[in-house]
Every structure is written in structure tokens, then in C-alpha cells.
Amino acid sequence: MVWQLDFWLLVILIVTAVIALSLKDLLAAVAALSAYSFFVALLFSQMGAIDVAFVEATLGAGISGVLFIVALFLTRRRSED
């Protein structure tokens, strides 16, 4: 267990989460959210939980991004607040 890798993964995790919250363009926010789930998957696999990392990479970074983008195309792209 390398603590530097752990530390920088956590820092990138927080940065992508804040970016996904603060963006006005919701399509870019969905991309940032996918990056967030991908870094969560990296963190899980670095901890040794490969199965959970696999679920997170397929469900969080794959399917949920597609569903969010479809929902965006059916509604509006800009955030109101």
C-alpha cells in the first residue's frame, strides 16, 4: 500500500467532485461525474477490492453517464442555479 498514490487519488477525487458540482454546462458535469466514478474505481482497485472496482467502472462510469446524457437531451442542457 503506497500512501502517495492513495493521497493523490483522494485529492483528484475531491477536485473532480467539486468540478462536477460547480459546472453550469450539465453535459460537462456528467463527464466530470464519470471521471469521478472512474477515480473511485481506481481507489477501490488500489485497496484490493477488484470486484467492487469493476462494478463501479461499468455502472458508474459507463451506464449512469449514458443515462444522464440521454436525460439531458430530453430536457435542457444549461443549469439554472
Next chain:
Amino acid sequence: MRWLNLFIMLLFAVLMLYATTGLPGHADPQAPANTHVSPTYIEDTIKDTHTPNVVTSVLADYRGYDTLGETVVIFTAGLACVLILMKRKGNDKTTLSKHHRSDHM
């Protein structure tokens, strides 16, 4: 108000970080979760189920009831999605057919 929110959030973060100091270390063999049932699963999984991956044997065999509930939850989510979204589509169709009917008559 904004600063009050920030202060409350920081207070909560400090509280949670303080709480993590009481947790056992990462992959500690003496942690309570690793001394109770985990050694039995790790030792018996080859003998009981011929499955080298302990995660699969725990998920599908030893704790199969939980996974059944999980699958039922996912299926119920799909059914709820179908029910909610089908209704909107049906309403569109009824209004459309009304217009068509008035046009034809």
C-alpha cells in the same frame, strides 16, 4: 448564511475525520471484522464450493439471500421506471388520438 453553511460543513468534516482515528487500520488482521467469520470463509471456500474467488462464493452462496434481495431491488427499479414513463407516453397517445379523431370527424 453561506458562511454558516461552510462552517457547519467544516465542523462535520472535522468530526468525521476525528471519528476515523478510532477505526482499525486498513487490512488489519486483528480488526473485529477480520476475526469473526472471515477466516472461516477464506479457509472453507475451496472445500465447500470449489470456487477460488472468495468474493463470488460469499456473494452467491454464503450470502445468497442478500444478493436475491439486491436483484429484486434492481428489477423493481426497472418496473417502477416502466410504470412511470409508460404513463406519460400513454397520455401523449390519448391526446394525439383525440386530435386525430376531431380531425377526421
Next chain:
Amino acid sequence: MIKQHYQSIIVQTICSLLIPFIQLFALYVIFHGHYGPGGGFQGGVLLAVSIILQRLYLGIKISHQKFSPRLAMAFAAVGLLIYGLAGIIPMIFGGSFLDYGNLPLFWVHDAERRALGILIVEIGIGLGVFGTLVLIFDNLVGERW
């Protein structure tokens, strides 16, 4: 709203080449769950991803002819039914609920029977997750893609 579908020859060729490999990898993930990372959930999600990719690049009309939403719903229900039967059939043969050692597979011995029971259950989970995700996508998009 996207009205026209992707008419580019590059996108269509790449997607139609990619889909069989995604499905093959999904089957590998489901059936290799005993020996490595993977299992029913991940394999089901990958199968659903292949169908959703087909929906995206072919448009909803042609894609519904290739894999209809009713079939997706049937897959979801059949997957759940497989899991439930794998729980109930051992009760008929004298075990407890979800005790795969009592499945009526008489040509293998006890531990191997439990491994087969795990495989059956993983297939059930995979079909259930696959059908449910395709169903959610179809009903979210509707007729408008």
C-alpha cells in the same frame, strides 16, 4: 434533441465491429466469475451496454426490430425467475432455501454442485440486470431517438 442518426460510415462500422466483442467479453465475465473478478452484475451491465450502443447508432426503429423492449422485459423476469427457482428447488429436494448442495444435479458431488449452483445464480443475475438496464434506457428514451 437529436433527430438524425449517426450516418457516418466510420461510426457505423466501428460500432458494428465493436458490439460482438463487447458481448463476448460480457459472457467471459459472467462465466469466469468463479476464478477472477467479475460475475453476474458486471456481465449483465456489459451486455446491456452492447445493446444500448446498438440503440444509439442504429436509431430506435431498426434497433427495436433487432432486440425488442418486450424481449428485454422477458429477460429481466426470466433472470429473476432463475434465481428464485435456484432457491426453491433445493427446498423440494430436502434442503433449505438457496442451499445449492441439494440441487437435483446427481452426476456431480456436493462441492461441485454448489459451484454449479453459483454459476446458475450468476446467469440469473446477469439476465436480470441486462434486461432491467435495457428496459430503463428504452423507457427513458421512448420513441424520440
